[in-house]
Structures are given as structure tokens and as C-alpha cells.
Amino acid sequence: MLAASEKPTIAYLGPQGTYSHQAAYDRFGDLVCYEAKQTITDVFSSLSSDLPLALIPYENSIYGAVVETCNLLRYSAAGHQVFIRGDTTLCIQHCLIARPGVKLEDIQYVLSHEQALGQCKAFLEKYLPRATLVTTDSTASAALALLSGYENLDPLKCSAICSQVVLSMWNLSLISKNIQDEHINFTRFYILSWGANIKVPSITHDLPPSHALFRISHLVNPANIPPQPQNLTCLLNALGLRVSQVDRRPSTYSIPFHDVFFIETVREEGILNGKEGSSWGEQVQRAVTRVEKAGGEICVLGTW
Numbered sequence: 001m002l003a004a005s006e007k008p009t010i011a012y013l014g015p016q017g018t019y020s021h022q023a024a025y026d027r028f029g030d031l032v033c034y035e036a037k038q039t040i041t042d043v044f045s046s047l048s049s050d051l052p053l054a055l056i057p058y059e060n061s062i063y064g065a066v067v068e069t070c071n072l073l074r075y076s077a078a079g080h081q082v083f084i085r086g087d088t089t090l091c092i093q094h095c096l097i098a099r100p101g102v103k104l105e106d107i108q109y110v111l112s113h114e115q116a117l118g119q120c121k122a123f124l125e126k127y128l129p130r131a132t133l134v135t136t137d138s139t140a141s142a143a144l145a146l147l148s149g150y151e152n153l154d155p156l157k158c159s160a161i162c163s164q165v166v167l168s169m170w171n172l173s174l175i176s177k178n179i180q181d182e183h184i185n186f187t188r189f190y191i192l193s194w195g196a197n198i199k200v201p202s203i204t205h206d207l208p209p210s211h212a213l214f215r216i217s218h219l220v221n222p223a224n225i226p227p228q229p230q231n232l233t234c235l236l237n238a239l240g241l242r243v244s245q246v247d248r249r250p251s252t253y254s255i256p257f258h259d260v261f262f263i264e265t266v267r268e269e270g271i272l273n274g275k276e277g278s279s280w281g282e283q284v285q286r287a288v289t290r291v292e293k294a295g296g297e298i299c300v301l302g303t304w
């Protein structure tokens with residue numbers, strides 16, 4: 001077993017008891033040290049040579065992309081100092097909790113991360129239609145706020161949506177469980193590293209890389225504002241890889257509807273090497289050259 005001083009540290013959205021914490025622990029167990037951060041942005045910006053790993057939520061099967069994460073991946077640190085090195089998926093089952101003695105009919109405020117509030121919309125509309133929804137930095141922050149107080153809210157009128165795990169940590173009571181809109185609910189997280197070559201520990205077998213995430217946009221061209229939609233087809237054709245997912249966010253240029261696209265690709269099954277016997281990394285690099293020739297701006301955010 002590694003001594004604590006030999007283990008890399010991973011930053012996650014804290015405090016303890018978040019889904020991010022569970023996802024990180026399921027993936028890395030005791031191979032890493034854990035450092036909780038207040039927000040997803042703090043997780044991202046804490047990466048450094050001293051804190052070389054991070055885990056951030058990327059998308060949810062009910063509520064879609066995590067906007068804060070997509071926004072962070074638009075900036076140039078992603079793909080230059082910070083790289084995506086893997087992904088991991090966690091099954092999410094939300095609970096409604098409150099201080100002991102608080103009943104459903106007492107609740108006037110529901111605190112949680114915006115993703116959790118969004119994933120439990122039907123439950124909230126049915127059972128707490130008049131409650132005010134209060135967004136917190138994470139689900140476990142919402143649970144902690146029930147104990148420490150949140151702004152001027154009466155804690156006996158508050159509840160939180162979070163993982164059942166927090167009930168074993170703090171003196172809080174369960175009001176209802178499995179309250180998400182769909183029984184089957186997964187969140188996918190990205191594992192990030194500072195620099196592309198740092199070894200990412202694993203408690204499972206390492207598979208050869210087969211994914212890549214690209215950030216693609218149209219070159220800024222004032223004569224072509226907003227960019228014509230058919231240009232995306234042209235860039236995807238130039239990429240020439242099997243696209244498994246596309247997400248879109250406004251670009252950081254202040255040009256209306258100039259978007260960045262996050263394109264995730266997977267290596268075609270059974271083809272470990274490309275036609276010319278090239279590795280996945282070489283195939284990715286050739287795709288970058290093709291997109292640039294087709295007039296696109298492209299950055300590889302990670303291969304794994």
C-alpha cells in the first residue's frame with residue numbers, strides 16, 4: 001500500500017458525501033488522497049503540479065449537460081495544461097432530507113445543486129409545488145446548510161436533496177427516497193489531470209485509449225456571422241472519426257451564436273490500429289489537421 005506522501009491528490013466537488021466524492025472513491029479507492037473544493041470551478045482551477053488530478057461531473061442521463069463544466073472546458077487551460085484522462089459513471093438516487101422532526105408539510109425551501117433540483121422536478125411539482133428552490137454549490141453543501149443555517153432561512157422550514165450517504169454522516173432525517181424523475185439515473189464524470197502525461201492510478205485494468213474529446217469552433221469570420229449551420233457538417237466530415245456525442249455552448253468570443261462544440265469520439269470497435277497501422281493518438285492528430293484544413297479551430301481536450 002502506498003504511503004499518503006506517495007499518493008497523488010484528487011480534487012473533487014465537496015464536502016464529503018457528494019456524488020462527485022462517491023464517484024471518485026469508486027474509481028480510485030485508497031490509491032489517491034482526496035481534497036474537497038467548494039465549487040466545480042474551484043475543482044478545475046485547483047489543478048497544478050501539486051494537485052495533479054480532479055474529477056468533475058459532465059452530464060446526467062435525466063437533466064443533460066452540467067453547464068458549469070461545459071463552460072470551463074471552453075477556456076484555453078483545457079487542452080493546454082488540463083486534460084481529460086478518463087470518465088466514470090455513477091448511479092444517482094436522490095433523497096429529500098431535513099432536520100429531525102421536520103415533516104413534508106413544514107417544508108418551504110428545497111436546497112440542492114441545480115442538477116439535483118432539475119433531476120427531481122416532477123417530485124417537487126407534485127409534493128412541494130409552493131416551495132422555493134435554492135441552488136447550492138453541491139448536494140452535500142445543501143445538507144450541511146440544514147445544520148449550519150443558510151442565509152436567513154429558518155432551518156425548520158428547509159430540506160435538501162442529496163445522497164442517502166449523508167444520513168450516516170450527520171444528524172439529519174430521511175423524508176423521501178428515490179425522488180428523481182426516472183428510476184434509472186446516471187451521472188458521468190470526467191477525470192482530469194494537470195499535463196497530459198501524469199499517470200492516472202486505477203483500481204481496474206487499464207484499457208488502451210479509445211476515446212477523444214475535441215473542442216471545435218468555426219474560425220472567427222466577421223463576414224460570416226452567425227456561422228452557417230452547414231459548416232458544422234463540414235467540420236464533422238473533416239474530423240472523420242466516429243462521433244458518440246456533441247454538446248454545444250456559446251463561445252467565449254463576443255459574437256452572437258458563435259458556438260463551441262464538444263465532440264466526443266470513440267475508436268471503431270475491433271480496430272485497434274487505423275488503416276495504415278496508426279495508433280489512436282496518430283488518428284486523433286490526423287483528424288486535427290483535417291479540421292484545420294477545412295477552416296475549423298480545434299483543440300484536443302483529451303484522449304483516453
Ligand SMILES: O=C(O)C(=O)Cc1ccccc1
Pocket residue numbers: 013017018019020021057060092113115116137138139140187
Ligand atoms: O453536488 C453533488 O453531489 C455533485 O457531485 C454534483 C452532482 C449533483 C447532482 C447529480 C450528480 C452530480
